[in-house]
Each structure stands twice: as structure tokens, then as C-alpha cells.
Amino acid sequence: MKETQTLKNKAQKDDASVRITGSEAIVKCLLEENVKTVYGYPGGAIMPLYDEFYKYQDKIHHVLTRHEQGATHAAQGYARISGDVGVAIATSGPGATNLITGIADAQIDSTPLVCITGQVPSHLLGSDAFQETDIVGISTPVTKWNHQITKASEIPEVLAKAFYIAKSGRPGPVLIDITKDAQFEEFDFNYEKCKGIRSYKPVPKTDENSLVEAAKLINEAKKPLIVWGQGVILGKAEKEFKAVIEKAGIPSAWTILGVSAIPTSHPLNVGMVGMHGNYAPNVLTNECDVLIAIGMRFDDRVTGNLATYAKQAKIIHFEIDPAEVDKNVKTDVAVLGDAKDSLEKLLPLLKENTHIEWYQKFKDLYKIEFEKVIKKDLYPTKEGLTMGEVLKEINTQTKGQAAIVSDVGQHQMVACRYAEFNQTKSNITSGGLGTMGFGLPAAIGAKMAAPEREVISICGDGGYQMTIQELGTIFQQKVAVKVVVLNNDFLGMVRQWQQLFFDKRYASTEMVNPDFVAIAKGYYLNAKRVTKREELAGAVAEMVASKEPYFLEVCVEKEDNVFPMIPSGATVSDIRLA
Amino acid sequence: MDKEIKHFTVSIYTENNIGLLNRISAIFQRRHINVESLNTSISEIEGVSRFTLVVDITEDQMKKIIGQLERQVEVIKAYYHTDEETIYQISAMFKIKSDLLFEERQIQNIIKESNARIVTVNKEFFVLEKSGRKQEIDLLYRELSAFGIMQFMRSGRIAVTKNQMEISKMLEAFQH
Numbered sequence: 169m170k171e172t173q174t175l176k177n178k179a180q181k182d183d184a185s186v187r188i189t190g191s192e193a194i195v196k197c198l199l200e201e202n203v204k205t206v207y208g209y210p211g212g213a214i215m216p217l218y219d220e221f222y223k224y225q226d227k228i229h230h231v232l233t234r235h236e237q238g239a240t241h242a243a244q245g246y247a248r249i250s251g252d253v254g255v256a257i258a259t260s261g262p263g264a265t266n267l268i269t270g271i272a273d274a275q276i277d278s279t280p281l282v283c284i285t286g287q288v289p290s291h292l293l294g295s296d297a298f299q300e301t302d303i304v305g306i307s308t309p310v311t312k313w314n315h316q317i318t319k320a321s322e323i324p325e326v327l328a329k330a331f332y333i334a335k336s337g338r339p340g341p342v343l344i345d346i347t348k349d350a351q352f353e354e355f356d357f358n359y360e361k362c363k364g365i366r367s368y369k370p371v372p373k374t375d376e377n378s379l380v381e382a383a384k385l386i387n388e389a390k391k392p393l394i395v396w397g398q399g400v401i402l403g404k405a406e407k408e409f410k411a412v413i414e415k416a417g418i419p420s421a422w423t424i425l426g427v428s429a430i431p432t433s434h435p436l437n438v439g440m441v442g443m444h445g446n447y448a449p450n451v452l453t454n455e456c457d458v459l460i461a462i463g464m465r466f467d468d469r470v471t472g473n474l475a476t477y478a479k480q481a482k483i484i485h486f487e488i489d490p491a492e493v494d495k496n497v498k499t500d501v502a503v504l505g506d507a508k509d510s511l512e513k514l515l516p517l518l519k520e521n522t523h524i525e526w527y528q529k530f531k532d533l534y535k536i537e538f539e540k541v542i543k544k545d546l547y548p549t550k551e552g553l554t555m556g557e558v559l560k561e562i563n564t565q566t567k568g569q570a571a572i573v574s575d576v577g578q579h580q581m582v583a584c585r586y587a588e589f590n591q592t593k594s595n596i597t598s599g600g601l602g603t604m605g606f607g608l609p610a611a612i613g614a615k616m617a618a619p620e621r622e623v624i625s626i627c628g629d630g631g632y633q634m635t636i637q638e639l640g641t642i643f644q645q646k647v648a649v650k651v652v653v654l655n656n657d658f659l660g661m662v663r664q665w666q667q668l669f670f671d672k673r674y675a676s677t678e679m680v681n682p683d684f685v686a687i688a689k690g691y692y693l694n695a696k697r698v699t700k701r702e703e704l705a706g707a708v709a710e711m712v713a714s715k716e717p718y719f720l721e722v723c724v725e726k727e728d729n730v731f732p733m734i735p736s737g738a739t740v741s742d743i744r745l746a
Numbered sequence: 747m748d749k750e751i752k753h754f755t756v757s758i759y760t761e762n763n764i765g766l767l768n769r770i771s772a773i774f775q776r777r778h779i780n781v782e783s784l785n786t787s788i789s790e791i792e793g794v795s796r797f798t799l800v801v802d803i804t805e806d807q808m809k810k811i812i813g814q815l816e817r818q819v820e821v822i823k824a825y826y827h828t829d830e831e832t833i834y835q836i837s838a839m840f841k842i843k844s845d846l847l848f849e850e851r852q853i854q855n856i857i858k859e860s861n862a863r864i865v866t867v868n869k870e871f872f873v874l875e876k877s878g879r880k881q882e883i884d885l886l887y888r889e890l891s892a893f894g895i896m897q898f899m900r901s902g903r904i905a906v907t908k909n910q911m912e913i914s915k916m917l918e919a920f921q922h
Binding site (some may be wrong): 495 | 760764769810811816821
């Protein structure tokens with residue numbers, strides 16, 4: 169009886185496994201992980217995999233980008249709007265090294281990516297073979313995990329681990345390098361999803377005492393301030409977060425990766441912290457009595473000078489990554505764990521509260537910022553167009569429902585400051601790495617992951633030209649993404665610093681630009697240029713109404729600056745309004 | 747107090763995987779920290795490797811680095827200790843011309859007093875092995891270099907801690 173059972177089990181096991189090549193196994197693994205779209209670029213060492221993509225094209229959509237960097241950014245955009253793992257594929261050597269910028273970006277912004285690179289056949293490893301590069305060595309410092317596969321039989325287990333690691337805990341990029349012979353080799357395929365790794369604890373256990381201590385500090389606080397980051401979005405904790413701030417009545421400010429977790433118009437949303445953030449939350453960071461950081465990592469662009477950052481306040485830090493606790497700012501209470509779980513447990517411990525006088529301070533300071541900065545940005549009286557009024561127009565015409573994918577620089581800060589958000593996962597931007605060239609390809613991935621949403625890429629004339637070739641991807645794939653270039657013929661943010669800190673020596677920041685509309689039209693895209701205020705509303709309306717990809721260039725004032733501004737290394741409360 | 751540079755022994759329990767050495771060293775390199783000594787070996791647990799590093803940094807830096815080490819997927823646990831908290835040794839080998847052993851009576855005394863061990867002797871050279879604290883090895887080095895050392899090599903520090911490091915329990919907890 170027992171023997172029959174064993175035989176039966178064995179037969180079942182044999183049924184589960186099929187003899188296939190390594191490259192087919194990769195595709196099957198991707199399908200097992202529910203991957204429907206991948207971004208990549210073929211080449212010698214990855215050709216066996218591409219042959220399988222050809223066979224499986226009705227099940228998996230391979231998007232040919234125009235550069236491997238575009239593939240990683242598109243995969244990032246895909247991941248950021250959907251919360252799923254983005255997948256990028258490249259060949260060995262230059263294909264693999266071109267992924268690195270996107271991988272580094274995903275690492276610092278905690279974006280789940282699985283990157284698969286082809287590698288020269290295993291017998292040629294280390295021989296300086298054609299297109300051989302040590303991509304595992306190169307990518308080590310910028311990946312959450314990486315691994316090289318030289319035998320087909322390793323593929324299922326390693327790819328299962330790759331997806332598990334990329335998306336669990338604090339997400340991040342994983343790179344798997346697969347030699348060409350492993351892609352050709354046949355083996356018995358059998359897939360099991362990864363459920364755990366003994367050396368890896370994705371979510372630290374929450375200490376109940378720390379929650380009690382945190383609640384005590386929050387309940388006793390007279391002037392509490394919350395600063396939240398992307399952890400709220402990554403942890404899918406938007407609902408719990410909203411419940412916490414509403415119950416405790418705490419003014420809450422965001423980092424640029426955290427925005428859109430709650431609507432812009434929420435009364436307790438007091439704006440953005442950091443270098444170009446809002447006046448009130450920056451100034452009041454140095455007046456609050458309890459600072460509650462949730463899923464954020466005290467980046468230097470947020471804190472300014474650490475020696476003078478919120479020294480008067482007790483600091484509570486809700487964080488999933490233990491390495492972030494006390495890294496930059498010393499905490500009084502650290503609540504380790506997943507944001508959703510921690511905030512859910514915190515809620516019943518909190519007293520209902522309103523901090524009317526304290527909240528009024530935010531409103532008063534907002535009025536000052538409005539008079540000195542915002543009015544000029546959004547309701548300009550001068551002739552030249554401002555970046556702010558373009559964002560205002562987009563808000564109006566999309567009713568604040570668009571996902572905004574920005575590049576890096578002045579336009580990014582303006583977009584983050586003024587874009588209106590009503591849905592989570594709507595602000596996709598390169599925060600930690602500040603990768604120019606991110607905006608266009610990331611918007612492609614975002615639109616493909618969420619075709620029902622209006623996805624608008626906001627770029628500057630500098631960053632746009634770093635990945636402008638992805639217009640080809642937009643055209644070939646018919647991705648109905650809207651691309652807005654705010655053109656000031658300068659690398660505006662660097663120019664602003666040169667003006668303020670380098671006596672206006674504009675070293676290599678002036679851009680002599682091509683005809684952007686002609687280039688877009690060269691890719692057969694609908695395109696328009698706006699140079700006057702009276703043309704703006706009509707052009708944005710046409711763009712928003714379009715069911716197809718649309719390119720809009722807005723020529724804005726050349727030498728506008730982004731304010732408020734905390735000069736690099738200054739104290740948050742010394743934020744400048746002009 | 748945290749700003750004072752101290753001598754730390756770092757013990758890292760890891761999976762035994764290719765590339766992990768690179769990942770660990772990158773954590774130090776990125777922060778411009780020199781690794782004074784490095785040893786890797788198997789540990790008391792089957793299938794688990796142990797790295798032992800020595801660094802001179804502040805305790806504040808040390809704590810942050812432990813966090814960064816433990817973030818790595820294949821690192822099971824990392825600890826840091828001061829010299830007082832560990833029992834540690836290094837090992838060294840000296841290759842010396844055999845003639846000297848007979849011609850220089852002093853060498854024989856040095857060997858005896860230092861508790862060094864003769865590993866091998868042949869016509870041309872003999873090899874001395876000495877384990878102990880770095881100061882003891884430095885002293886032996888100084889004494890022997892007066893006569894000429896053909897080759898010298900010192901190992902990385904190996905250390906066991908006075909207190910328990912609860913790795914086995916952690917791994918058991920995973921199984922359940």
C-alpha cells in the first residue's frame with residue numbers, strides 16, 4: 169500500500185515536470201509570476217530567450233525599447249503605478265551595463281524590479297569574450313540581490329527567489345545573469361513559488377511596546393507633525409494612514425515619493441517637506457514637539473542640516489527597514505514593521521484629537537508662501553509662461569485624476585509641488601537617485617500598466633533629450649502617453665544654483681535645442697508647441713482629449729527659479745522664499 | 747563618546763554563496779572604510795559561513811554598518827565586538843634560511859621564548875609558525891628580521907566571543 173502511494177506520488181511529480189530548455193523555462197517562470205509585460209532589448213547572449221518570447225508572444229508582451237536604460241525605467245514606471253514587479257531584459261556586456269542607471273534608481277527608490285541579462289557561455293566566463301562583462305560584480309552595490317546562473321536546472325528556483333526578494337519587505341531590484349549555455353540546456357522543469365529564505369526576514373516583527381510608547385508620545389503631543397514617505401504606498405497602508413491622521417488630527421507632510429497616498433486636498437495634508445517643499449512644514453519641523461516619520465528615510469534633501477533638524481522634537485520612526493532607524497536622525501521610538509500593520513495597531517491606541525492652534529500655524533505660513541511664491545507661479549502677471557501655470561492647467565483639465573511622471577530638475581519640483589492628486593501611486597518620479605531621462609520611459613511603463621489612467625509625463629528640455637529615443641517605443645507600441653516638455657532652454661536647476669551660488673556663471677547649462685515638435689512628428693506623434701498664455705488651455709485640452717500619444721512643448725520663462733528653497737546644507741527653517 | 751574611533755571585530759554569519767564577499771566588502775568600500783583584516787571560514791553550523799573582519803571606526807558607524815550588513819539577503823546575522831569581548835588570535839608564518847638556525851644561537855632562544863613552532867626544516871630553509879596576539883607576532887617579527895626573513899605572512903584575525911551569539915536558535919526558528 170505504502171509502496172503504491174510512493175509510486176503514485178512519484179508519477180504525480182513526473183507529471184508536474186516537463187523537459188524544456190532553460191530559455192523556455194525563463195518564460196514559464198515569468199508566466200508563473202503573472203508577468204504579462206516585459207521591457208527589453210535583444211542581443212547575442214540573450215537570443216535563446218528572445219526565441220521563446222517569439223513563441224510565447226500571445227502570452228507575454230515584450231516591449232522593445234530603444235535603449236536598455238529605457239527598459240529599466242519603463243519597468244520602474246510599470247512597477248510604481250501597479251505595485252507589481254517590473255521586468256527588464258538585456259543582453260550581456262553593453263546591454264547589461266546600460267541597465268545599471270535604472271537599477272540604481274530602483275534600489276534607492278525601493279522599486280521592485282527583476283532584471284534578466286544574458287551572459288556569454290559558461291566556458292568563456294573570464295576569458296574577455298565578446299560582450300562579456302562582470303555584470304554581477306558591477307550590479308552588486310545597486311541591487312537588493314543578484315545571482316549568476318550557469319545551469320538550466322537552477323533557473324526555476326533562482327527566478328522564484330528573485331521575484332520573492334524583489335517584492336517582499338522593502339522592495340528593490342534583483343538582477344539575474346544567465347549564461348547562454350544555460351538558456352540552451354534542456355532539463356526537467358518544475359516551478360514552485362518561493363515562500364521564504366532562512367537568511368532573509370522581509371518584515372521585522374513589530375514590538376507592541378514600541379507602539380504603546382509611540383501612542384503615548386502622540387497622545388501627549390501639543391504640536392505633532394507627521395512626515396510620510398513612500399512606505400505608506402509600498403505598504404498599501406493609505407487607508408490606515410488616513411484613519412490615523414484623522415483620528416489624531418495631526419498635520420501631515422510628505423516626501424516626493426510619498427505624495428498621492430492621500431488626496432492633495434485633504435485638510436490635514438500640509439504639503440511637501442524638503443529642499444523645495446512648502447514653507448509651513450519645513451519651518452514647523454523645527455517647532456513641532458513630536459515628529460512622526462512614517463515610511464520615509466530622512467534623506468538629506470528632506471532634512472537639510474542634520475545638526476539643526478527637529479532637535480526640539482521627540483522622533484518616532486515607523487519603518488520596515490531596520491537599517492534606516494537612527495541612520496540619519498536619532499529616534500526616540502522606532503516602530504519596526506510593515507506600515508499597514510503598524511498603523512492598524514496604532515489606531516485604537518490613539519486619542520481623538522484636533523490641534524487647532526497648531527494647525528492654524530500651517531495655514532498662516534501657507535498664506536505667506538502663497539503671497540510670496542505660489543501666486544506668482546500659478547497666477548503670473550508677467551509675459552512669460554511659468555511651469556506652475558502649466559501644472560495648474562493640467563490639474564484643471566484632468567480634474568486631478570492624472571498620474572504624473574516627472575523627470576528630474578526644476579519642472580520636477582514644480583510638478584510635485586503643484587500637481588493635484590486624488591488617487592494613490594500617482595506621482596512617479598526619480599527621488600533618491602535624481603535620474604535625468606527617467607520621465608519619458610517611466611511614463612511608457614506606467615501607461616501600459618494602467619491603460620485606463622491618464623498618464624502625463626512632465627519633462628524638462630534637458631532630461632527629455634537623455635532618453636528622447638523612447639518616442640520610438642511610444643510610436644511602435646501605440647502607448648497613449650502624454651508628454652509635456654517644459655522648455656526653458658536651460659538645465660534649469662543647475663542654472664538656478666549657478667545663479668544663486670556661483671555668481672551667475674552659467675557653465676554648460678544653456679541648451680541650444682532642436683525643434684522638439686518636428687522630432688515628435690518625425691515619430692508620427694501628434695505634437696504642438698505653446699509659446700503664449702492664451703494658447704495654453706486649448707493645447708492642454710487637445711492633449712487631454714487625445715486618445716493617442718501626444719507631445720506638447722511649452723516654452724516657459726528661461727530664468728525662473730524654484731522657491732521656496734533650503735540651500736544645500738542649511739537648516740530647514742531657514743527656507744528661502746526668494 | 748560615539749565619535750571615538752575603536753577597534754571592532756565584526757562577525758558575520760552568512761549563506762555560502764558566490765558573490766557575497768564582494769557584497770560585504772562593497773559596504774565598507776562605499777563608506778571609505780579600510781578593512782584591517784578579513785577571514786572567512788565555515789562556522790559551528792553546517793552550511794553557514796562566518797566572516798571575521800577587523801575595522802577601526804566609531805561605534806556609531808559600526809552600528810550603521812551592522813544594519814547594512816544584515817539588510818543583505820544572504821546575511822543571517824552580523825555582530826560587532828570590542829577586543830575585551832572576544833578571545834582572538836592571529837597566525838603567522840616565517841620562512842628563514844636553515845643555516846641561521848645553526849649559526850645564530852640567538853635564534854634558537856627566540857624560538858623557544860616565543861613559543862613558536864617549527865613546521866618544517868630542510869637544507870635550505872625552515873618554517874616557523876606562531877599564533878597569538880598581534881603584538882606577540884610583531885615582536886617575533888622584529889627579533890627575526892635582524893637575521894633576515896625570506897618570507898613572512900600573517901593571517902586575518904579569528905575570534906570567538908565570550909557571550910553567546912544565538913545563530914542556531916534563529917535558524918531553528920526559521921524551520922518552524
